[in-house]
Amino acid sequence: MSKRGRKKGASGEQSRALLLTIAAEEFAQKGYYETKISTIVQKAGLTQPTFYLYFKSKEAIFKELIDSFRKRLFHLTKESRLEPGVNPDSLSTTISKGLTGIFTFFIENRDLTLIGFYHPQESKELKKQLAVQIRENLMFEAENGIFQTELDMDLVSDILIGIIERLTMTKLFPGIKTPEELSSEIVQLLLNGMLPKSV
Missing domain, CATH: 1.10.357.10 (Tetracycline Repressor, domain 2)
Known part of the structure; x- marks a missing residue:
């Protein structure tokens, strides 16, 4: 595997972990129904398409x-x-x-x-x-x-x-x-x- 491939994979794992961390914060503070995917990705500095690379829905990440x-x-x-x-x-x-x-x-x-x-x-x-x-x-x-x-x-x-x-x-x-x-x-x-x- 190339260095670029490893870096890309690590970055993907980091993005996924970051989304999970921020989603946990949002769910804990606001509850399930008030938590929005748009807020999670904004706080993570990522895009909604990136979110959907890792999770099918808000329900899936929860x-x-x-x-x-x-x-x-x-x-x-x-x-x-x-x-x-x-x-x-x-x-x-x-x-x-x-x-x-x-x-x-x-x-x-x-x-x-x-x-x-x-x-x-x-x-x-x-x-x-x-x-x-x-x-x-x-x-x-x-x-x-x-x-x-x-x-x-x-x-x-x-x-x-x-x-x-x-x-x-x-x-x-x-x-x-x-x-x-x-x-x-x-x-x-x-x-x-x-x-x-x-x-």
């Missing part, structure tokens, strides 16, 4: 953003599953690490998170699927003696999603808590409860 968010979030959730034989002394640290990964992903991809985790139509189905994945993790962990088998894991998974959803908006995005701080406090609460420690 779907790609949502799919990217879902894939990355589900991968992080799957990776956070505790394996049998985990050291009980490092349990809270291990769980915090997995949760920190999710909060870090959210803060590093704020616009993508806003449209993927909070967009009314898309987030409902995503959170439903996420609850199933978290429940599967919890059931696996309970079966391997890490958590109580008597717990209603559907309830626990919904609680976890509710906590993540709320604290992302009230503590993470405003910069009140770091991903590490949030994760540590959530894990301490869920593992140790709210009762005073016995002396």
Whole structure:
């Protein structure tokens, strides 16, 4: 391949990535219906024909953003599953690490998170699927003696999603808590409860 061909390919990849970044910003700020392709290409310094080289429609670029968010979030959730034989002394640290990964992903991809985790139509189905994945993790962990088998894991998974959803908006995005701080406090609460420690 010639140098010119490589340069052209790299430029095309950069243009596509730029369109995705700006589209995420626009969707996050204005919502799906108020976002216009003309605004996306103007902010990218590109033309509408260039947009259509990479995406068939506004719906197509939106779907790609949502799919990217879902894939990355589900991968992080799957990776956070505790394996049998985990050291009980490092349990809270291990769980915090997995949760920190999710909060870090959210803060590093704020616009993508806003449209993927909070967009009314898309987030409902995503959170439903996420609850199933978290429940599967919890059931696996309970079966391997890490958590109580008597717990209603559907309830626990919904609680976890509710906590993540709320604290992302009230503590993470405003910069009140770091991903590490949030994760540590959530894990301490869920593992140790709210009762005073016995002396």
